[in-house]
Amino acid sequence: MRICVFLSAADLDDRYTRPAREFAELLGKGGHTLVWGGSDVGLMKVVADGVQEAGGRLCGVSVDFLAAKARQGVEEMVIARDLAERKKLLLQKADAVVIMVGGTGTLDEATEILELKKHGHTDKPVVLLNTAGFYDGLKEQFRRMEDEGFLPRPLTDLVFFAQEPVGALAYLEESQGIE
Numbered sequence: 001m002r003i004c005v006f007l008s009a010a011d012l013d014d015r016y017t018r019p020a021r022e023f024a025e026l027l028g029k030g031g032h033t034l035v036w037g038g039s040d041v042g043l044m045k046v047v048a049d050g051v052q053e054a055g056g057r058l059c060g061v062s063v064d065f066l067a068a069k070a071r072q073g074v075e076e077m078v079i080a081r082d083l084a085e086r087k088k089l090l091l092q093k094a095d096a097v098v099i100m101v102g103g104t105g106t107l108d109e110a111t112e113i114l115e116l117k118k119h120g121h122t123d124k125p126v127v128l129l130n131t132a133g134f135y136d137g138l139k140e141q142f143r144r145m146e147d148e149g150f151l152p153r154p155l156t157d158l159v160f161f162a163q164e165p166v167g168a169l170a171y172l173e174e175s176q177g178i179e
Contacts, residue, residue, distance in 0.1 A: 004094030028054025
């Protein structure tokens with residue numbers, strides 16, 4: 001499976017890097033391909049290292065203004081013109097999406113895939129990996145949107161909330177019929 005991971009390129013502490021590395025190792029050991037923003041810094045590097053060291057493949061999609069931070073020596077690296085093209089390419093190249101901790105860029109990517117799912121433009125499984133309760137507030141906001149009629153589909157049709165990396169990958173593999 002080709003799994004797109006939306007996540008931060010920031011240098012973060014162990015409460016975020018440890019679960020990210022654990023997920024990366026599970027992804028690599030499962031023989032999956034990481035599709036990610038292509039950066040070789042911060043949490044993006046942690047995940048790419050983990051996947052590669054565990055035997056998985058890497059498909060990066062960087063963007064012109066970040067090309068200097070793009071990881072070298074990967075199976076595939078594409079440089080997009082802008083962020084909109086980057087998001088489009090990331091989603092085109094993936095069978096599933098995992099949203100990890102991140103800032104405004106990650107939130108932008110997350111809401112775009114959920115909007116596409118809401119309108120039936122994709123049926124790719126989406127997991128929000130809620131490491132250390134990072135997305136508790138967002139989860140509450142999504143539930144409020146659902147409860148108050150802002151979502152035309154049940155929240156569970158749009159996204160699966162996982163607390164641990166093993167649950168995130170198990171959900172994706174099950175959704176794709178991988179045992």
